[in-house]
Amino acid sequence: xxxxxxxxxxxxxxxxxxxxLARAQGALSSRPIRIVVPFGPGGVADLTVRSVxxxxxASMGQSIVVDNKPGAGGIVAADAVAKAAxxxxxxxxxSNGTAVSAGLFASLPYDTLKDFAPIxxxxxxxxxxxxxxxxxxxxxxxxxxxxxxxxGQLNIATINTGSTQHLAAELLKSTLGxxxxxxxxxxxxxxxTALRGGQVDAAVEILAPVMAQVTxxxxxxxxxxxxxxxxxxxxxxxxxxxxxxxxxxEVASWNALAAPARTPPELIARLNGEVQKxxxxxxxxxxxxxxxxxxxxxxxxxLAALLxxxxxxxxxxxxxxGIPKQ
Numbered sequence: 001x002x003x004x005x006x007x008x009x010x011x012x013x014x015x016x017x018x019x020x021l022a023r024a025q026g027a028l029s030s031r032p033i034r035i036v037v038p039f040g041p042g043g044v045a046d047l048t049v050r051s052v053x054x055x056x057x058a059s060m061g062q063s064i065v066v067d068n069k070p071g072a073g074g075i076v077a078a079d080a081v082a083k084a085a086x087x088x089x090x091x092x093x094x095s096n097g098t099a100v101s102a103g104l105f106a107s108l109p110y111d112t113l114k115d116f117a118p119i120x121x122x123x124x125x126x127x128x129x130x131x132x133x134x135x136x137x138x139x140x141x142x143x144x145x146x147x148x149x150x151x152g153q154l155n156i157a158t159i160n161t162g163s164t165q166h167l168a169a170e171l172l173k174s175t176l177g178x179x180x181x182x183x184x185x186x187x188x189x190x191x192x193t194a195l196r197g198g199q200v201d202a203a204v205e206i207l208a209p210v211m212a213q214v215t216x217x218x219x220x221x222x223x224x225x226x227x228x229x230x231x232x233x234x235x236x237x238x239x240x241x242x243x244x245x246x247x248x249x250e251v252a253s254w255n256a257l258a259a260p261a262r263t264p265p266e267l268i269a270r271l272n273g274e275v276q277k278x279x280x281x282x283x284x285x286x287x288x289x290x291x292x293x294x295x296x297x298x299x300x301x302x303l304a305a306l307l308x309x310x311x312x313x314x315x316x317x318x319x320x321x322g323i324p325k326q
Contacts, residue, residue, distance in 0.1 A: 028088050028267065032063035035257070036081050037093045038074030044125060044208045044291050045255050049093045051287050052122055055278035073101040073162065073326070075108060082110035086260040088267035092116060094256040096164040096314070099307060103315030104162045106325040112311060116258040117268055118303035120275040123293040124252045126207045126230040127168050128221040129156075129239070130214070132196050140223035140242035143202060144176060151179035157191045157200040160184050161323065167314055168225055168251045169204040170321040176245045195219065206253055207232065208292030225251040232292060255293075256303050268300055 035053055039045045046068065053064040069077040074097045084090035092098075094116070102112040110116075129140060137143040147154045156173075158165040161184045169182045183200055185191045188209050194200045196218060207230060213219040214233070223239045224230045227250040239246040257275060259268060278284055279295045288295045298306070 027270070028060075028062065030062070031089055032065050033089050033091065034065050034067050035091045035093055036067045036069055036077045038070060038077035038095070038097060039068065039093075040070040041068050044206065044293065045093060045095055047291050048122055048255050048288060048293050049257075051284060051291075052275065052278050055281055055284050056274045059277055060274055073105060074098055075101060075105070078112075078116075079109045081258070081260055082115040084260050086117070086263040088259060088263055088271060090260065091119070091271070092258045094118075094258050094303075094307070096253050096310065099310035100162060100164060100167060100314045100318075102311045103318045104323070104326055113304075113308060115261045117261050117263045118300045118307065119257040119259060119268055120272050120300065121254055121256040121296055121298040121303055121306065122275070122279065123288055123295045124226075124254045125291070125293045126232075127165065127204060127225045127251055127253060128207045128210075128230070128233075128236070129172070129223045129225070130195065130203045130205060130210065130219045130221055131201070132198070133217055133220055135201070135220065137202070137222065140237065140239060143222060144178060144243050147176075147178040147180050152181065154178075154180040154202070155183050155200040156180050157183050157185055157194050157203040158205070159187055159191060162318075162326070164253050165204050165206065167317050167321070170323075171251060171317050172204065172225065172239065172246075172249070174317075174320060175249050176239075176243060192219070206292075211292055225249060227252075230292075231289070231294065254306070256298075256306075258303070272297075272300060 035049055037046055037049055050066050053066060057064040078092055081090055081092035131137050156169050158169045166184055173180055185194060188205060191203050191205055192213060195203050210219060214221055221233055221236045223237050223242050225239055229236060229238060239249050276297045279297045285295045
């Protein structure tokens with residue numbers, strides 16, 4: 001009797017829909033996984049996700065395709081994933097920009113906190129306060145002292161309005177209680193040109209794309225905006241180390257992976273495990289370090305908490321800076 005029952009159970013299992021079996025095992029079909037990236041090819045975020053995807057693909061025996069959909073504050077990319085089938089085959093590269101857009105735009109075609117299932121963070125990368133090599137400011141303390149003594153006269157360059165760099169400069173301004181002009185430019189090359197040409201006094205920029213300028217001696221990093229010193233610049237202090245008012249300031253850019261909401265928890269767990277395995281590989285850590293990225297995974301719950309806190313923080317910065325909704 002028991003044998004007949006077992007045979008019947010096996011027969012029923014063998015004829016069950018493959019999707020049910022896959023969900024039960026946290027498995028994915030053989031179709032390629034697509035990671036939608038809200039940036040163009042070649043940037044730090046793109047290089048990071050491609051490196052992680054390559055390692056994951058090798059481990060999973062699964063093809064992973066990176067689909068670049070830049071523009072519109074990351075809305076196009078995020079919307080494509082929010083509306084995708086929740087089957088683990090379409091993922092979103094999240095970033096600070098995902099959180100910023102929630103407060104910067106009057107309306108979005110998706111809910112940033114409800115329409116995505118967080119998987120894991122991938123890594124963090126530092127932002128720095130930079131000056132040209134010939135600057136009269138030898139330290140962050142000197143720059144802050146000058147700003148306080150000459151309100152409204154110091155210019156700090158960033159990339160476009162609403163970017164992480166721009167909002168980080170606004171947060172720096174309010175945290176330190178200094179009156180400076182934040183001047184947005186169209187891209188990092190324009191910021192570097194303005195800085196080296198003396199059109200601005202300083203800049204706030206992600207460290208990775210200007211690291212060659214720093215190591216080459218064209219620019220100097222006065223301070224980093226993170227909670228601790230950047231591994232690439234161990235002798236450069238944090239803003240918090242430079243001024244008492246900066247204590248508690250912690251700004252770092254980050255990347256993460258998320259799936260559409262309603263993706264089965266077992267698929268999220270499977271993908272999270274693959275991300276952790278990839279990020280633990282010494283060769284991948286070294287590769288990311290070369291991009292200025294510190295490999296760092298998380299649980300889905302930790303990423304959900306990070307996203308919620310970042311939405312709240314940047315929304316407050318946008319409101320305080322008087323940046324109009326787009």
